[in-house]
Amino acid sequence: AQSVTQLGSHVSVSEGALVLLRCNYSSSVPPYLFWYVQYPNQGLQLLLKYTTGATLVKGINGFEAEFKKSETSFHLTKPSAHMSDAAEYFCAVSEPGANSKLTFGKGITLSVRP
Amino acid sequence: GAVVSQHPSRVICKSGTSVKIECRSLDFQATTMFWYRQFPKKSLMLMATSNEGSKATYEQGVEKDKFLINHASLTLSTLTVTSAHPEDSSFYICSARGLRETQYFGPGTRLLVL
Numbered sequence: 174a175q176s177v178t179q180l181g182s183h184v185s186v187s188e189g190a191l192v193l194l195r196c197n198y199s200s201s202v203p204p205y206l207f208w209y210v211q212y213p214n215q216g217l218q219l220l221l222k223y224t225t226g227a228t229l230v231k232g233i234n235g236f237e238a239e240f241k242k243s244e245t246s247f248h249l250t251k252p253s254a255h256m257s258d259a260a261e262y263f264c265a266v267s268e269p270g271a272n273s274k275l276t277f278g279k280g281i282t283l284s285v286r287p
Numbered sequence: 288g289a290v291v292s293q294h295p296s297r298v299i300c301k302s303g304t305s306v307k308i309e310c311r312s313l314d315f316q317a318t319t320m321f322w323y324r325q326f327p328k329k330s331l332m333l334m335a336t337s338n339e340g341s342k343a344t345y346e347q348g349v350e351k352d353k354f355l356i357n358h359a360s361l362t363l364s365t366l367t368v369t370s371a372h373p374e375d376s377s378f379y380i381c382s383a384r385g386l387r388e389t390q391y392f393g394p395g396t397r398l399l400v401l
Contacts, residue, residue, distance in 0.1 A: 205388050216293070216380050217331075217392040224387045263330065267388045274321070275382075275390055279330045 175200045175266045179278035187286045192251040194281050196238075196264035199245060204266045206247040207275070208238055211261040220262075223247065224269075234258070259285045290314050291383050293393035300371055301401055308366045308396045310381030316361035317383035321390060322354070325378045337364045371400040 178197045186192055198204060205224045209217040221232025228240040234257075238249045247264060264278040290313040300306050310320055318339045323331040335356050336344045343356035353375075355367040364383075368375055376399050382390040 207389070209392070214378075214395070214397065216291075216394040217382075219289075219389065219391065222387070222389055269388060273388050274333060274336065275388075277330045 175204065175268055175276045177264050177266050177276055177278035179264055179281050181281060182279070183282045183284065185284040185286060186254045188256055189253050192236075192249070192254045192258065192283065194249040194262050194264075194283065196247045196249065196278060197245050198247060198264070198266045200266055200268055202268050205269055205273075206238075206240060207265040207267070208232065208236070208247075208249050209263045209265060210234075211263065211280075213260075217263065220249070254283075254285045256285050256287070259283055289385055289389075289391040291381065291391045291393040293381055293396050295396060296394060297397045297399075299399045299401065302372050303370055306368045306371055306398060308368075308379055308381075308398075310364045310366070310383070310393050312362045312383040312391070315383070315385055317385065318361060319384040320358060320364040321382045321384070322356060322364075322366050323380045323382070325380060325395075331380065334366075368398065371398070373400045376400045 176199045207222045208220040211217050221230045223230045223240045231237045236251045261280050263280045265275045267273050292311045294309045320337040322334045325331050334349045337356045337358040339358045345351045358364040380395045382392045
């Protein structure tokens with residue numbers, strides 16, 4: 174079985190500050206890992222994903238994440254927060270295979286202060 | 288690429304009526320689509336997995352006779368909420384699975400049952 178833990182429900186940073194959103198997972202096989210962002214009343218947009226290969230993954234809007242197998246983590250970072258980054262962020266894990274489902278964390282709300 | 292649309296974006300209906308929501312993959316074919324439900328301030332709850340040309344697989348606790356799913360083509364899946372009641376009011380989101388287990392999400396449908 175797979176699971177995702179996103180500690181805390183809300184992170185607040187100042188504009189221009191580092192953004193760090195934590196994600197830990199459990200999986201019985203080498204996982205695929207994803208970060209999605211959701212703006213109010215909208216669907217989810219894929220930020221980035223890790224499947225195989227390089228463990229540091231770059232995504233859209235300046236975000237990146239690093240897969241650390243030893244720590245079972247896939248934390249999301251951005252060097253400098255922008256006001257437009259304020260949204261809900263979901264980490265998700267999938268086990269490769271036919272009809273494999275995504276398991277989501279409970280999400281973290283990111284607020285950006287002027 | 289990898290655009291998924293949903294229609295309608297918002298629907299208000301009377302209790303006891305049925306509502307159909309469409310999910311389309313616009314620029315890729317998807318043998319597998321997923322339907323989720325999201326409550327306010329909550330993560331996504333997988334309702335069912337929709338496979339083209341076969342019956343949907345429902346998650347435990349989801350009534351298959353209430354939430355009818357049809358995946359008649361490689362680009363279209365529909366969710367019909369039958370005999371809707373106020374407790375069915377929610378945000379319904381679909382996704383279509385692309386390469387490497389990546390799910391691409393639609394913009395969501397806000398259902399309000401009066």
